[in-house]
Amino acid sequence: MKAGLGKGAASGLIVPVAILLAWQALAWRAGTPLFPGPWQVALSIWKLWPVIVGQIGYTLMRAFAGFVVAAVLMIPLGILLGRLKTVGRLVEPMMDMLATLPPPAVVPIVMLFAGTGDIAKIVIIAYAAAVPLIMNTYEASKGLHVMANQVARSLRLTRLETMLHIDLPASLPMIATGLRLAIASALLVSVTSEMLLATNGIGVFIQRQQENFQIAGGLAAIAFISVIGLIINNLVFQLEKRWLFWHYRSSESHSDG
Amino acid sequence: MSKALRRRLGRGLAAALVTGLAAFACATGAMAENTKLRFAYLLADSDLPIFVAQKKGAFQAAGLDVELTEVQGGPAVVAAIASGSADVGYAAPVPPINARLNGVMVKMVMALGHEVDPDKKFLWLVASKASGARDLGGLKGKKIAFNANGSLCELAWRDHLAQAGMSMDDVQVVILPFPQQEAALEQGAIDATCTVNPFFASMSRNAEVGAQVVASGVLADESKPILNDVIFAGDDYIAANAQSLRTFGKVIFDARKELLANRAELEAAAVEFLGLTPEAAKDFNLPIVRPEVSIGEADVQPLLDAMKRAGMLTQDIAAGDMVANMAP
Amino acid sequence: MSAASLTSFGALHRLNAIVSFLLIAAAWQLVAVSGAVPAKYFPDIPAIASAFWSMLTSGELPGAELRTLTRALTGLAGASILGVGLAVLSDLSPVFRRGFAPVAALIQPIPPAALVPMAVFMLGLGPSLYAFIIILVTVWPPYFNGVAALAGVLGEQIRSGQMMALGRWQMLWQIKLPAALPEIFAGIRYASTISLIAVVVAEMLAGHDGLGFLLIRKAFAIRIPEVYALMFVCALNGILMTALIGLLRWQLTGWHMRMTEQPA
Incomplete structure (x- = not known):
């Protein structure tokens, strides 16, 4: 980030504030509890935050576990598949097939093997988070410039060394995008899985609010999820900037965190 | 684009829209008898x-x-x-x-x-053979399921449990759509559920589930039609x-x-x-x-x-x- | 590009897809035969195939499939144009970029099911509800990949553009977008899978036709083999969609794929 930070932050507020005002105007025109505005949502947050904070822990723990499982398995697998081209080409359509199954259709199958507890939900979350991770990693590692290969060959690197020293760093920017998509996906599916296979967590809370027509209460819970998503997203962006500075320095400076 | 031109275009577009809508309204108005x-x-x-x-x-x-x-x-x-x-x-x-x-x-x-009592019932609370529960009292501490929050099934569980001197705090609740409940009972993922037909009929025929009806009807008291x-x-x-x-x-x-x-x-x-x-x-x-x-x-x-x-x-x-x- | 290379690309993709599909079916059959789960809930491939055949001949499957695919493709096109448009706008205007990035990060993790009652109230039960749900979840991969790709365009490329005295738009159109296309397509490809999911979920929540509606109908009628047959159709749609995107991508960014020696 350059100088003029204050001015930058102020101009950055224009879009969000405009959106909030438009939303409030729409809600005011609708005039029904089914379409609350940001003001009603803020009131609900004030009223309900102890309950929401109590429930959100379960959701976040499962989302985190599912995300970690997906990241640990899928990033190495994606790089591997990108290198082993024949296998990669064979597995690629398989990824496309497994990726398009909607969670409500996957849940019953997972339930048959993993029951209705935490494990089942973590499996579903990991499944959803795996898709952007493996796709981005695979694309990145497959699409590496031929030059990178030739460099590796002239340095007489082994296959494993090539993956570790050439492929991984060169794929990192795209993996980072995959990580960000996967985090959002893990959060989203952790709520969905709680709505479909519910015992506790924020998904259950949202559903209960909806069934009782407390739409503002449901949105208050979503606001918490959203803000957590934003914070994690910013963290990842900061890490990206620190570790991938070479990628960002090569172009003009950006600061969209 | 000049401001004047833009304004004129906008006005023209709005006029066209209004005419179109009016024509559409006339057409449907003329057609609709019912x-x-x-x-x-x-x-x-x-x-x-x-x-x-x-x-x-x-x-x-x-x-x-x-x-x-x-x-x-x-x-x-x-x-x-x-x-x-x-x-x-x-x-x-x-x-x-x-x-x-x-x-x-x-x-x-x-x-x-x-x-209504005695047999016009269209909702059942069912326990599996494996749960060991023979009646509502046997469900203490067990996993019970219903299809959605704020549903008739939630009301049914609450009312019948209260009748047996218990509350939702005495059981573990799982929200599960109707189609998944039979498999969950058979696999032991839940101990009991609130179900309706055709799922109840299917469970009743399934010897592996060994469905045990612990209560029926939305409310415990259905001496008058509910x-x-x-x-x-x-x-x-x-x-x-x-x-x-x-x-x-x-x-x-x-x-x-x-x-x-x-x-x-x-x-x-x-x-x-x-x-x-x-x-x-x-x-x-x-x-x-x-x-x-x-x-x-x-x-x-x-x-x-x-x-x-x-x-x-x-x-x-x-x-x-x-x-x-x-x-x- | 030559017509021959296009045909071979198609043939190769088809062959891989068929082998992949057979592998998944074989794995499924193994689990079914192993008896880990009662056959009633995990039917074997012949049972699923015959359920598929009966839905195909009765005409309910082709109709539903056509509607779902049309919706997914329309949704994907809309979301891709919108997502890339937002990315370009972010690249052109720092104010918009700073303002929209947090908004995007806030909206992205919202599950569509949580917004349905509100969305039904605002948009009714028609096509606009579908459009809203699909775009809400599908727009992010093209947007995020687009922003990252445009930001990652190499300095040399930009400087060579500056040397040629290209204007803002020319720079975008002739240098940045072509350089960013491969990564944008990776985003669109991911978006294509979620657009299929989003359509099916939308049809489950509020609909009277399509695969999602059929899935719910069959589940509530305890026709389990047919439910799984529909799931296999959903999976095959993933391949279909990717093949379409692959073709489009080959047309637009064939240079990049040839350079990395990748036919698919």
Whole structure:
């Protein structure tokens, strides 16, 4: 980030504030509890935050576990598949097939093997988070410039060394995008899985609010999820900037965190 | 682009839109002889007469163009009506009651189904053989399931557990859609569930589940008929379209009578519209206790009382504001 | 590009897809035969195939499939144009970029099911509800990949553009977008899978036709083999969609694929 930070932050507020005002105007025109505005949502947050904070822990723990499982398995697998081209080409359509199954259709199958507890939900979350991770990693590692290969060959690197020293760093920017998509996906599916296979967590809370027509209460819970998503997203962006500075320095400076 | 030109273009576009809309309105106005009625519903056995009447053209013959839209979940039906994308809706009575309490102005206008002692029951609380529970008391600390929060099934669990001297705090609750419950019981993921047909019939035939009925009916006390399914509409619509609603009710009433008199047709309709296998259709019954579709405050009050007892309502509330009988 | 290379690309993709599909079916059959789960809930491939055949011949499957695919493709096209448009806008205007990035991060983790009652109220039950749900979840991959790709365009490329005295738009159109296309397509490809999911979920929540509606119908009628047959159809749609995107991508960014020696 350059100088003029204050001015930058102020101009950055224009879009969000405009959106909030438009939303409030729409809600005011609708005039029904089914379409609350940001003001009603803020009131609900004030009223309900102890309950929401109590429930959100379960959701976040499962989302985190599912995300970690997906990241640990899928990033190495994606790089591997990108290198082993024949296998990669064979597995690629398989990824496309497994990726398009909607969670409500996957849940019953997972339930048959993993029951209705935490494990089942973590499996579903990991499944959803795996898709952007493996796709981005695979694309990145497959699409590496031929030059990178030739460099590796002239340095007489082994296959494993090539993956570790050439492929991984060169794929990192795209993996980072995959990580960000996967985090959002893990959060989203952790709520969905709680709505479909519910015992506790924020998904259950949202559903209960909806069934009782407390739409503002449901949105208050979503606001918490959203803000957590934003914070994690910013963290990842900061890490990206620190570790991938070479990628960002090569172009003009950006600061969209 | 100059400002003046842009303004002129904008005005021209608006004029074109208005003319187009006016022409469209004229065209549809000239065509429509029947009154349009948009019906949003949850898929359930009680809808069957409506599907049959629609297929036979009975609504059209009575002067109604009925448009059917299926949605998932009672709140979605209420939202469809509140938004004006549907005129009339079908659901269990709990969603419209909750809606009214929270400021969404809908009223129940007809009753499609009731339960009553001793055997007109259309909802069951079932434990698996493996759970070891023989009655409600045996479910202490066990995993029990129902399909959705704020549903009739939640009310049923709360009411029956209270009758047995327990509460929801004595069991572990899992929300699970109806189609997954039988597998969950058989695999031991849950110990008991609240179910309806055709799922109840399927569980009962499954020796591996060894279904043990621990209670039946929405409420523990059903010495008088208890409301099970309702048709509801927005206050404004009811005020302006009383005649359409009455016609709608009359056609449903007639279609029900015909189906009840003809078992073969009923089973065929269950196969066609609910997608049941012919075998499953043999167990099929419409949840009908009273032939007429009329609804009264006395129908709603026991439910309100039970919801209050179960802690699903926080304030005392009278049924008077929730009902506007539009039965023929 | 030559017509021959296009045909061979198609043939190769088809062959891989068929082998992949057979592998998944074989794995499924193994689990079914192993008896880990009662056959009633996990039917074997012949049972699923016959359920598939009966839905195919009755005509309910082709109709539903056509509607779902049409919706997914329309949704994907809309979401891709919108997502890339937002990315370009972010690249052109720092104010918009700073303002929209947090908004995007806030909206992205919202599950569509949580917004349905509100969305039904605002948009009714028609096509606009579908459009809203699909775009809400599908727009992010093209947007995020687009922003990252446009930001990652190499300095040399930009400087060579500056040397040629290209204007803002020319720079975007002739240098940045072509350089960013491969990564944008990776985003669109991911978006294509979620657009299929979003359509099916939307049809489950509020609909009277399509695969999602059929899935719910069959589940509530306890026709389990047919439910799984529909799931296999959903999976095959993933391949179909990717093949379409692959073709489009080959047309637009064939240079990049040839350079990395990748036919698919």
